[in-house]
Amino acid sequence: MEVETNLAILVSGTGSILEAIIRERVPVAVVVADRECRALDIARNAGIPAELLERADFGANFDREGYTEKLTHVLKKHATGLVAMAGFMTFLSSEFFDAFGVRVLNTHPSLLPLFKGDHAVADALAAGATETGCTIHIATAKLDDGAILAQGKVAVMPGDTAETLHERIKEVERALYPQVLKDILSGNFALPVQHA
Numbered sequence: 001m002e003v004e005t006n007l008a009i010l011v012s013g014t015g016s017i018l019e020a021i022i023r024e025r026v027p028v029a030v031v032v033a034d035r036e037c038r039a040l041d042i043a044r045n046a047g048i049p050a051e052l053l054e055r056a057d058f059g060a061n062f063d064r065e066g067y068t069e070k071l072t073h074v075l076k077k078h079a080t081g082l083v084a085m086a087g088f089m090t091f092l093s094s095e096f097f098d099a100f101g102v103r104v105l106n107t108h109p110s111l112l113p114l115f116k117g118d119h120a121v122a123d124a125l126a127a128g129a130t131e132t133g134c135t136i137h138i139a140t141a142k143l144d145d146g147a148i149l150a151q152g153k154v155a156v157m158p159g160d161t162a163e164t165l166h167e168r169i170k171e172v173e174r175a176l177y178p179q180v181l182k183d184i185l186s187g188n189f190a191l192p193v194q195h196a
C-alpha cells in the first residue's frame with residue numbers, strides 16, 4: 001500500500017546525504033535549512049522547494065520553542081507527513097515530536113546507543129573503538145535516542161582521523177538512509193504507531 005505523505009528533509013551542512021537521497025529518486029517535497037549551506041544549494045539546483053528558516057541565535061537565549069513552532073508551520077504548509085533530518089544541527093523542542101509523532105527520522109554517525117552527541121566520530125576514535133558506523137533511528141525529544149530502524153557498520157582503520165572515518169561512515173549513510181526512506185514511503189517498512 002502506498003503511504004500518501006510528503007517527505008521533508010532538514011539540513012544544516014554539506015548535504016551529501018541529501019544528494020544521495022535525491023540521486024536515489026526518493027521524492028522530496030521540501031528541504032528546510034537552519035542556515036545558508038551547501039545542502040540548501042543542492043535542493044535549489046535540483047528544483048526542490050528550499051526554505052531557509054535561519055537560526056539567528058546560537059547562544060543560551062535561543063528561542064527553541066519559537067523556532068520549533070515556525071519550523072512546524074513551514075512543514076505543515078508543505079503537507080509534510082515524514083521528516084528526515086540529514087545533518088540538521090538544531091535540537092528541536094518536544095512540541096515538534098508531539099506534532100509529527102514517530103514520523104521524524106535521523107541519521108547519526110555511530111552505532112547507537114554508543115557515542116551520542118555532536119562529536120560521535122571523534123569520541124569513537126578517542127575510545128579506541130575498532131568498529132563504529134551509523135544509525136537510522138526515530139528521533140525523539142531526547143538527543144540521539146528513539147527506536148533504531150537500521151545500522152551500518154564501519155571498521156576503524158589504523159591512522160584514521162575523525163575526518164577520514166566520518167567520510168567512510170557517510171558512504172554507508174548515503175546508501176542506507178535513501179533505502180530506509182524508500183521502504184517507509186512505499187509501505188514496505190511500517191513505523192511503530194507510537195514512541196516506545
Ligand code: GRF
Nearest residue numbers: 014015016017087107108109
Ligand atoms: C552525517 O554523518 C549525519 O549522520 C550527521 O551529519 C552528517 C551529515 O553529512 N548528523 P552531510 O551534510 O549530508 O554531508
